[in-house]
Amino acid sequence: MSQGAVTWAEDSAPLEQKQAEESPAKNADLDSITKLLIWIQQNEGQVDLEVGAVNEAGLRGTKAMRDMQQYQVAVKLKKYMAVPLGEWNKSSEENALVLLKKRFKEPEWDKVMQTYWDSLPQRDEIITKETFPPAKLGLLQDPSMAAFVRIHQDFTRNVLRGAKPHIVKDVRAMLGRDISLEEFKYWTAMVASYAFTFPDDTDPEKQVRVMLPLVDLINHGNRDEANVKLFRDENGDYIAYATRVIKKGEELRHTYQAGCERNDHALFHYGFVQDLPEPKLAAQDLPSGNLYDDSAHSEADYDVGGPLATEEELQRLKDILAAFPTTEAEDERLLTGGGWMDKLLGRKPLTDSVERLFVTYRMLRKKALRLTIERLRANLASSSAEL
């Protein structure tokens, strides 16, 4: 998640000082999110949102507490509340090591931050490329994504066992204790999908990554749906503000990365997929696209007269669709429990969350291909009719 520019003033009061004013006994019975909201306000923050389920599937997110005007602040976080992760262009593994080192070597800070740690998803709740179970990757029907996932997971493992000495020679020596692969994968996944990039405190030319309590509970919205933006004010504090009028109860969303409009990108980097009214192809299904780059073409290229409005492109897309081992309808049946035959045979819909996510991904990928093929066919027919 990449954000705007910042100017800087003096350091704010240290977090530890503020924490001392809190009464642990008073907060003992509250749930982790209520504690988080109180903690942020006790530390000079501002909170004008609520946290809860934002869709039928129970996705956690944030909503406006009241009608909001454009530029109104939804959350303000003092700069000392941010978790520093180091430079933005390092791997998530390196950012995770910065975080873990601070946690282990500064127990007082770690204790103060416990309210934040408690607000994060549990280990089995985070589903990203770092944690995708290798045994289930076949369900994606996407060998190239499966290969990228394996490469990433190998890299994480290799960093931990010291096989990448240019990053760290001895993780144990660096952290002062052992850490299991599962824990390292979890923190790498958290950093990869919950961190933000901002200009540095001292050198605005340099970008750094940080984790931001509460701000990181705001979900992604595509460019046309997003209603919140993030920036740092002149004191270096972090602010999420409304980019338009927002109604009470409306979900707050900001754009993590424009690429998330394509499901292969959103799944790989953030572990979610979207069923959009006008679905976009997976980036890798564009003629020169791949998981990391869809910049050479856009959907507009399929319009009449566009560079991709050709018979060859139509055939290329049809070939991709025909090569999948199951159809879109078959995938849908796996998710819904489907037709009379399935019921007769006692077949139940998939319940495992990773399996459902992977099958949904492949189904939506086929849907986008099907709709693009239909559109392209119609565009080609209308251009030949004009001749």
Ligand SMILES: C[S@@+](CC[C@H](N)C(=O)[O-])C[C@H]1O[C@@H](n2cnc3c(N)ncnc32)[C@H](O)[C@@H]1O
């Ligand atoms: C920065 S967190 C946002 C808060 C998160 N929903 C939570 O409750 O902790 C990013 C994660 O939220 C989920 N997420 C964000 N935007 C989403 C969206 N538009 N649809 C589905 N899941 C989304 C994904 O699991 C993603 O990895």
